[in-house]
Amino acid sequence: MNDNIIHALVVQSKLAGDRSIAVSLYSDLIDMHPLLKTNEGYKRTTGYFLLGPHFRDEDTGYVLYPSTMIAQHMGVPYKHANTTRHLDDYKRDIAPSLEYSGYSKKDKKCRAILDTGMTELIDAVLEEKPEKKKYFYSGVVANEKNQLALDKQVHQEAKQQAFFYSDQRLIAGYLHRHPFSTFKRPVEENYEEARALARTAGMPKQRRHLLLQLQATRDNPKPYYYPVENNARIYSQSGLILMPKELRRTLWPGLFEGDLQSAQAGIMATLWGANLTSQILQDDVSLWDELMNQMGIVPEHKARAKPIVKQGYYSVGYGMKTGDVNRKVGTELGKVYIKRQKDMRFSDSAIMTDLLQARERTEARILKEGGMYGAYGWMPYYGQAMPSFHSHVLQTYELAIVAECFKVASDSQDFRIMYYQWDGFSFSVAPSREKRVVTSLQNAVQKKAREYGIYTKLVVE
Structure with missing residues (x-):
């Protein structure tokens, strides 16, 4: 995905990015970094690095973090955002091991995070200890009632989208009308089997990525689709569609897949x-x-x-x-x-x-x-x-x-x-x-x- 697509998804679907985290881990994180309670930009950056879902470079696997996305996390208009200073300050105050690249004009690639400096914390998130959870951004308890309320908010937001083509509207409207429970049920039933499969992925970086994708899908199992300027496709930032085919079929067995050949x-x-x-x-x-x-x-x-x-x-x-x-x-x-x-x-x-x-x-x-x-x-x-x-x-x-x-x-x-x-x-x-x-x-x-x-x-x- 290019910078414009990522930006459009982030701006158009802020609520869909809320993620659950163990209450004890959340408390430990706040104790280590009290600024996360008062600095919303730091909190949004931490949530993205720690919980995902991540946008990744297809060639290198690095997490992408374009300036437009940083500005949205900072809560300021892009033209007024000093994104480099934000990351420098974040490195100083929160993640001293953070390493990142700049925007590449030659390759037209946005900023990539070479090292989040949070590998140990990510591994702690992926342990999934049996304890209560809360939503990282909103702070409310992560339970079925609040999960459904979050989905309703995102659904209402999705209804406000202005599509560029009538067929975009037809496809999105059809899919958005499906009940939330239709997506939630297979994800819950097959989550542990899919998680076991993801843990067999070859490289540690790939395993972490797949496991975070699974967690994000469990938190937000129903995908919503958004248009992007100068693009006829519509995009989602959550759900099974972002996963490899084998993992997708494990999480929801029995689905048929239709593809336009070549x-x-x-x-x-x-x-x-x-x-x-x-x-x-x-x-x-x-x-x-x-x-x-x-x-x-x-x-x-x-x-x-x-x-x-x-x-x-x-x-x-x-x-x-x-x-x-x-x-x-x-x-x-x-x-x-x-x-x-x-x-x-x-x-x-x-x-x-x-x-x-x-x-x-x-x-x-x-x-x-x-x-x-x-x-x-x-x-x-x-x-x-x-x-x-x-x-x-x-x-x-x-x-x-x-x-x-x-x-x-x-x-x-x-x-x-x-x-x-x-x-x-x-x-x-x-x-x-x-x-x-x-x-x-x-x-x-x-x-x-x-x-x-x-x-x-x-x-x-």
């Missing part, structure tokens, strides 16, 4: 005229398998190589420089010891050459015409970063296609969609109705995709 690649190919990708998808051949064949990746290594190759494809699609993506893909393949029968740069494969040429033609047309059409009409180009513009346009088609499934759900009593996942969703259905429901969803996707000339389909597992 949706972004199909949309790019149609809009940009990347004919080779379109033909592969039209023939119902795996794009990723074909790309790995062109790169000479041996069959027994394809499973490890697929996510790397897939990320490389989309990196090119969203504007990463050719040299950078070649280095990234080459480095990542080397890390997992991928054997290749050809010494070929990623961008020199036929599929990637075709995509790069299509991107170049499309960008020239955007500059000449001042924009391009999205799924909901003309989208003017104002000189913003071209990758961001591409992303926004492509997401409108993704939204329009997946929204068809929510329209089917709105008119049906046979199943319920429980989570929105951008190019897919999770849903519950009785076994006796599964075949009929899946067919109706797949037909809805196929009809809408054909309307746009996009080659994708709904895959359910």
